[in-house]
Amino acid sequence: EDQVTQSPEALRLQEGESSSLNCSYTVSGLRGLFWYRQDPGKGPEFLFTLYSAGEEKEKERLKATLTKKESFLHITAPKPEDSATYLCAVRDDYNQGGKLIFGQGTELSVKP
Amino acid sequence: ETGVTQTPRHLVMGMTNKKSLKCEQHLGHNAMYWYKQSAKKPLELMFVYNFKEQTENNSVPSRFSPECPNSSHLFLHLHTLQPEDSALYLCASSQGGQGSEAFFGQGTRLTVV
Numbered sequence: 001e002d003q004v005t006q007s008p009e010a011l012r013l014q015e016g017e018s019s020s021l022n023c024s025y026t027v028s029g030l031r032g033l034f035w036y037r038q039d040p041g042k043g044p045e046f047l048f049t050l051y052s053a054g055e056e057k058e059k060e061r062l063k064a065t066l067t068k069k070e071s072f073l074h075i076t077a078p079k080p081e082d083s084a085t086y087l088c089a090v091r092d093d094y095n096q097g098g099k100l101i102f103g104q105g106t107e108l109s110v111k112p
Numbered sequence: 113e114t115g116v117t118q119t120p121r122h123l124v125m126g127m128t129n130k131k132s133l134k135c136e137q138h139l140g141h142n143a144m145y146w147y148k149q150s151a152k153k154p155l156e157l158m159f160v161y162n163f164k165e166q167t168e169n170n171s172v173p174s175r176f177s178p179e180c181p182n183s184s185h186l187f188l189h190l191h192t193l194q195p196e197d198s199a200l201y202l203c204a205s206s207q208g209g210q211g212s213e214a215f216f217g218q219g220t221r222l223t224v225v
Contacts, residue, residue, distance in 0.1 A: 034213055043202050043216035087155070099145070099168060100214055102155040
Protein backbone atom coordinates (compact mmCIF):
# COMPACT_ATOMS: atom_id res chain seq x y z
CA GLU A 1 0.00 0.00 0.00
CA ASP A 2 1.25 3.46 -0.92
CA GLN A 3 2.32 5.58 2.04
CA VAL A 4 3.61 9.10 2.62
CA THR A 5 5.07 10.17 5.98
CA GLN A 6 6.17 13.70 6.79
CA SER A 7 8.41 14.81 9.62
CA PRO A 8 8.48 16.65 11.85
CA GLU A 9 4.76 17.25 12.49
CA ALA A 10 5.55 20.77 13.67
CA LEU A 11 8.63 22.95 13.38
CA ARG A 12 9.32 26.28 15.05
CA LEU A 13 12.12 28.42 13.67
CA GLN A 14 13.50 31.85 14.32
CA GLU A 15 13.61 34.20 11.37
CA GLY A 16 16.78 33.43 9.41
CA GLU A 17 17.23 29.96 10.90
CA SER A 18 17.48 27.50 7.99
CA SER A 19 16.08 23.97 8.24
CA SER A 20 14.63 21.05 6.29
CA LEU A 21 11.32 19.20 6.15
CA ASN A 22 11.24 15.51 5.29
CA CYS A 23 8.82 13.44 3.20
CA SER A 24 9.33 9.68 3.10
CA TYR A 25 7.32 7.64 0.63
CA THR A 26 6.53 4.09 -0.33
CA VAL A 27 4.88 3.73 -3.71
CA SER A 28 4.79 1.00 -6.32
CA GLY A 29 5.52 3.26 -9.26
CA LEU A 30 6.29 6.92 -8.65
CA ARG A 31 4.87 9.25 -11.26
CA GLY A 32 5.64 12.45 -9.40
CA LEU A 33 6.23 13.88 -5.94
CA PHE A 34 4.51 17.16 -5.17
CA TRP A 35 5.00 19.84 -2.54
CA TYR A 36 2.21 22.19 -1.52
CA ARG A 37 1.88 25.05 0.92
CA GLN A 38 -1.39 25.48 2.82
CA ASP A 39 -2.41 28.51 4.85
CA PRO A 40 -5.11 28.13 7.54
CA GLY A 41 -8.61 27.82 6.09
CA LYS A 42 -7.38 27.83 2.49
CA GLY A 43 -6.71 25.28 -0.20
CA PRO A 44 -3.22 23.90 -0.84
CA GLU A 45 -1.04 26.01 -3.13
CA PHE A 46 1.17 24.12 -5.56
CA LEU A 47 4.92 24.63 -5.12
CA PHE A 48 6.99 21.94 -6.89
CA THR A 49 6.88 18.69 -8.82
CA LEU A 50 9.81 16.25 -8.77
CA TYR A 51 9.92 13.19 -10.98
CA SER A 52 13.25 11.40 -10.57
CA ALA A 53 15.98 10.86 -7.99
CA GLY A 54 18.55 13.61 -8.04
CA GLU A 55 16.15 16.23 -9.30
CA GLU A 56 16.04 19.62 -7.56
CA LYS A 57 13.67 22.59 -7.83
CA GLU A 58 13.99 26.06 -6.28
CA LYS A 59 11.65 28.93 -5.61
CA GLU A 60 12.77 31.92 -3.56
CA ARG A 61 13.83 30.55 -0.15
CA LEU A 62 12.58 27.02 -0.86
CA LYS A 63 14.47 24.16 -2.46
CA ALA A 64 13.05 20.68 -2.99
CA THR A 65 15.17 17.58 -3.56
CA LEU A 66 14.29 13.95 -4.30
CA THR A 67 15.88 10.55 -3.65
CA LYS A 68 14.45 7.09 -4.31
CA LYS A 69 12.83 6.98 -0.87
CA GLU A 70 12.37 10.55 0.32
CA SER A 71 12.18 14.21 -0.50
CA PHE A 72 13.40 17.22 1.42
CA LEU A 73 12.10 20.76 1.42
CA HIS A 74 14.94 23.03 2.45
CA ILE A 75 14.06 26.46 3.76
CA THR A 76 16.90 28.97 3.70
CA ALA A 77 16.77 32.04 5.94
CA PRO A 78 12.99 31.78 6.48
CA LYS A 79 10.76 34.76 7.10
CA PRO A 80 7.54 34.94 9.15
CA GLU A 81 5.51 34.88 5.92
CA ASP A 82 6.83 31.37 5.27
CA SER A 83 4.72 30.15 8.20
CA ALA A 84 2.23 27.59 6.85
CA THR A 85 1.59 23.87 6.66
CA TYR A 86 3.69 22.17 3.99
CA LEU A 87 2.18 19.11 2.37
CA CYS A 88 3.88 16.37 0.40
CA ALA A 89 2.01 14.09 -2.01
CA VAL A 90 2.86 11.33 -4.47
CA ARG A 91 1.14 10.18 -7.61
CA ASP A 92 1.07 6.55 -8.64
CA ASP A 93 -0.33 6.16 -12.12
CA TYR A 94 -0.81 2.46 -11.80
CA ASN A 95 -4.05 3.51 -10.11
CA GLN A 96 -6.78 4.82 -12.36
CA GLY A 97 -7.02 8.57 -12.48
CA GLY A 98 -3.57 9.17 -11.05
CA LYS A 99 -4.77 10.12 -7.60
CA LEU A 100 -2.55 12.06 -5.21
CA ILE A 101 -1.69 10.45 -1.86
CA PHE A 102 -0.89 13.02 0.82
CA GLY A 103 1.18 13.00 3.98
CA GLN A 104 -0.15 14.60 7.15
CA GLY A 105 1.88 17.77 6.67
CA THR A 106 4.48 19.75 8.61
CA GLU A 107 3.25 22.87 10.34
CA LEU A 108 5.99 25.49 10.11
CA SER A 109 6.06 28.55 12.36
CA VAL A 110 8.70 31.24 11.82
CA LYS A 111 9.04 33.82 14.57
CA PRO A 112 10.54 37.28 14.02
CA GLU B 113 -11.42 34.27 -13.82
CA THR B 114 -8.74 31.63 -13.48
CA GLY B 115 -7.95 28.57 -11.40
CA VAL B 116 -10.35 26.48 -9.37
CA THR B 117 -13.35 28.14 -7.74
CA GLN B 118 -15.46 26.60 -5.00
CA THR B 119 -18.78 27.82 -3.62
CA PRO B 120 -19.91 28.37 -1.00
CA ARG B 121 -16.83 29.09 1.12
CA HIS B 122 -18.70 28.32 4.34
CA LEU B 123 -21.77 26.18 4.95
CA VAL B 124 -23.68 25.30 8.10
CA MET B 125 -26.33 22.65 7.71
CA GLY B 126 -28.55 20.52 9.89
CA MET B 127 -28.46 16.77 9.75
CA THR B 128 -31.75 16.63 7.84
CA ASN B 129 -30.82 19.24 5.24
CA LYS B 130 -29.85 18.74 1.63
CA LYS B 131 -27.17 21.00 0.17
CA SER B 132 -24.69 21.01 -2.69
CA LEU B 133 -21.09 22.12 -3.06
CA LYS B 134 -19.98 23.48 -6.40
CA CYS B 135 -16.57 23.49 -8.05
CA GLU B 136 -15.57 25.06 -11.36
CA GLN B 137 -12.17 24.94 -13.01
CA HIS B 138 -10.92 27.31 -15.69
CA LEU B 139 -7.67 25.48 -16.45
CA GLY B 140 -8.80 23.22 -19.27
CA HIS B 141 -8.07 20.12 -17.19
CA ASN B 142 -9.76 16.78 -17.74
CA ALA B 143 -9.59 15.32 -14.22
CA MET B 144 -11.38 16.62 -11.13
CA TYR B 145 -11.27 15.49 -7.53
CA TRP B 146 -13.04 15.86 -4.21
CA TYR B 147 -10.91 15.69 -1.06
CA LYS B 148 -11.92 15.88 2.59
CA GLN B 149 -9.61 17.53 5.12
CA SER B 150 -10.24 16.99 8.81
CA ALA B 151 -8.17 18.47 11.60
CA LYS B 152 -4.78 16.81 12.09
CA LYS B 153 -5.43 14.24 9.35
CA PRO B 154 -4.00 13.88 5.82
CA LEU B 155 -6.13 14.97 2.91
CA GLU B 156 -8.53 12.13 2.19
CA LEU B 157 -9.45 11.42 -1.41
CA MET B 158 -13.20 10.97 -1.92
CA PHE B 159 -13.90 10.86 -5.66
CA VAL B 160 -12.05 11.12 -8.97
CA TYR B 161 -13.53 12.01 -12.34
CA ASN B 162 -11.70 11.71 -15.65
CA PHE B 163 -13.41 13.14 -18.74
CA LYS B 164 -16.69 13.31 -16.77
CA GLU B 165 -16.52 9.62 -15.82
CA GLN B 166 -16.10 8.59 -12.21
CA THR B 167 -12.93 6.53 -11.95
CA GLU B 168 -12.60 6.29 -8.18
CA ASN B 169 -14.93 6.19 -5.20
CA ASN B 170 -12.83 5.82 -2.08
CA SER B 171 -15.48 3.96 -0.05
CA VAL B 172 -17.39 7.17 0.57
CA PRO B 173 -20.79 6.88 2.34
CA SER B 174 -23.80 7.29 0.09
CA ARG B 175 -24.85 10.47 1.89
CA PHE B 176 -22.20 12.10 -0.32
CA SER B 177 -23.21 12.04 -3.98
CA PRO B 178 -20.92 13.51 -6.65
CA GLU B 179 -21.96 14.82 -10.04
CA CYS B 180 -19.75 15.84 -12.96
CA PRO B 181 -21.84 17.23 -15.84
CA ASN B 182 -18.77 18.27 -17.85
CA SER B 183 -15.01 18.51 -17.49
CA SER B 184 -15.19 22.00 -15.96
CA HIS B 185 -17.80 21.48 -13.26
CA LEU B 186 -18.04 19.20 -10.28
CA PHE B 187 -20.70 19.02 -7.59
CA LEU B 188 -20.96 17.26 -4.27
CA HIS B 189 -24.54 16.71 -3.13
CA LEU B 190 -24.98 16.31 0.61
CA HIS B 191 -27.91 14.80 2.50
CA THR B 192 -28.53 13.50 6.02
CA LEU B 193 -24.98 14.24 7.11
CA GLN B 194 -23.52 13.53 10.53
CA PRO B 195 -21.59 15.94 12.79
CA GLU B 196 -18.40 13.97 12.07
CA ASP B 197 -18.73 15.01 8.42
CA SER B 198 -17.79 18.55 9.43
CA ALA B 199 -14.54 19.33 7.62
CA LEU B 200 -12.93 21.36 4.85
CA TYR B 201 -13.98 19.98 1.47
CA LEU B 202 -11.50 20.64 -1.28
CA CYS B 203 -11.92 20.39 -5.03
CA ALA B 204 -8.94 19.97 -7.32
CA SER B 205 -8.24 19.53 -11.00
CA SER B 206 -5.35 18.22 -13.07
CA GLN B 207 -4.48 17.36 -16.63
CA GLY B 208 -5.01 13.70 -15.72
CA GLY B 209 -2.31 11.13 -15.12
CA GLN B 210 1.32 10.99 -16.15
CA GLY B 211 2.53 12.96 -13.17
CA SER B 212 0.70 16.22 -13.68
CA GLU B 213 0.20 18.41 -10.63
CA ALA B 214 -3.24 19.12 -9.18
CA PHE B 215 -4.52 22.61 -8.45
CA PHE B 216 -6.88 23.17 -5.56
CA GLY B 217 -9.75 25.50 -4.84
CA GLN B 218 -10.05 27.43 -1.58
CA GLY B 219 -12.37 24.84 -0.10
CA THR B 220 -15.78 24.83 1.55
CA ARG B 221 -15.76 24.82 5.34
CA LEU B 222 -18.72 22.59 6.24
CA THR B 223 -20.24 22.45 9.71
CA VAL B 224 -22.99 19.92 10.42
CA VAL B 225 -25.12 20.75 13.45
